[in-house]
């Protein structure tokens with residue numbers, strides 16, 4: 277059985293293409309109380325050492341916050357771990373537990389299926405091969421089958437796949453995915469190649485975003501406003517996480533309870549009504565009721581810096597890819613934060629209200645696309661180079677172009693080069709991989725990677741030369757293998 281999984285910072289979803297050709301969503305026994313299709317990407321460990329995933333883990337945030345772990349996805353493949361009760365785990369292990377929960381749910385619901393083949397989405401901003409590989413490894417360890425060549429795609433691209441039946445040939449689509457953790461953008465051209473009525477080929481032309489900009493950023497901003505009022509009124513600072521050792525039991529419970537009111541505030545602010553968001557918490561602290569009102573204007577003021585970041589990222593996406601904003605046919609906004617007030621205003625300002633689409637199922641689109649990518653659907657997504665890629669060896673002006681902008685890149689691509697040291701007494705080569713749009717010029721490139729490689733010393737001229745072979749993995753990672761004269765190899769990775 278083929279499954280598409282959106283492994284989110286906050287929520288994990290799974291979908292599959294059903295026998296009727298439609299897409300079904302999996303409901304999880306441990307899904308959110310208010311929506312069983314959303315499995316909270318949250319884990320915990322109980323007193324007996326049992327791992328809890330989803331809503332039961334989330335429930336422990338009030339009474340046993342030190343045993344709860346969430347928001348780990350940012351650190352996928354990174355050297356970081358957390359304590360959870362008496363356990364110590366990293367983001368890959370956390371993902372494995374969440375994916376195991378998905379796997380067990382599927383096995384329970386489909387006992388006749390022999391295996392589950394998974395296709396999973398990752399942020400376009402996972403800009404190294406490492407978190408992508410870590411995601412695949414977590415899938416395998418959770419029990420899923422993985423097709424190495426077709427196992428993952430970028431979240432916004434997946435949303436575009438799910439939306440492709442509404443696209444025609446020649447559209448330029450901007451996808452903005454704003455979830456709990458990440459602000460993720462893709463710019464995509466659509467084409468009709470076969471005789472279908474809708475787009476059947478998607479050509480990604482650019483990506484951009486911020487791994488640390490999303491619902492969590494906004495939550496911090498709202499929490500900060502709430503805490504400022506509580507400090508003023510009650511001289512108690514609840515801004516530290518609920519498990520902070522300095523809290524009394526009552527303060528710790530108050531800190532946890534306060535956080536439960538953030539999402540309702542966001543829901544009020546992003547609704548169609550113009551009313552202020554209001555929260556009243558009876559006895560938040562002994563003899564203290566918390567009465568909080570947030571107007572859209574105050575919210576906007578607090579969001580200024582974050583809104584400016586979003587604005588700059590959108591502009592940068594267009595300028596880096598030399599696309600005029602007015603060429604955009606549609607802007608598809610997906611993710612739990614799709615109705616975020618400041619973002620919607622920015623998009624309306626840039627593109628006009630008519631082009632902005634926030635589908636009702638905006639929270640599911642990424643998982644739906646993943647299910648389609650993992651079926652035999654006739655939609656093809658090109659792996660194209662968004663920019664030209666070259667190498668600077670001798671100077672900042674002399675580029676050796678390896679890949680041209682618009683070239684299709686896949687595992688068949690290969691290029692070989694030999695580079696020598698710049699001066700004859702040197703025993704190192706500085707390789708700088710750059711990207712650029714249009715013609716290369718000293719002022720128009722961006723450095724993707726720069727590395728000094730030491731040569732093994734030898735007597736002959738050939739000892740001052742290194743062989744470089746360039747190739748791509750199935751995940752669009754440029755892999756550079758550097759070979760020394762004695763055959764020793766070093767691998768360098770560059771995400772495009």
Ligand SMILES: Nc1ncnc2c1ncn2[C@@H]1O[C@H](COP(=O)(O)OP(=O)(O)OP(=O)(O)O)[C@@H](O)[C@H]1O
Nearest residue numbers: 284285286287455456457458491542543611612613
């Ligand atoms: N109706 C709503 N109104 C406002 N905010 C919402 C609503 N529903 C969900 N959210 C917020 O959306 C965020 C979760 O969105 P989503 O499930 O798309 O994230 P994710 O996919 O897990 O994260 P990411 O894509 O960044 O890895 C949370 O910050 C949550 O509070």
Ligand SMILES: [Mg+2]
Nearest residue numbers: 284455611642
């Ligand atoms: Mg998401």
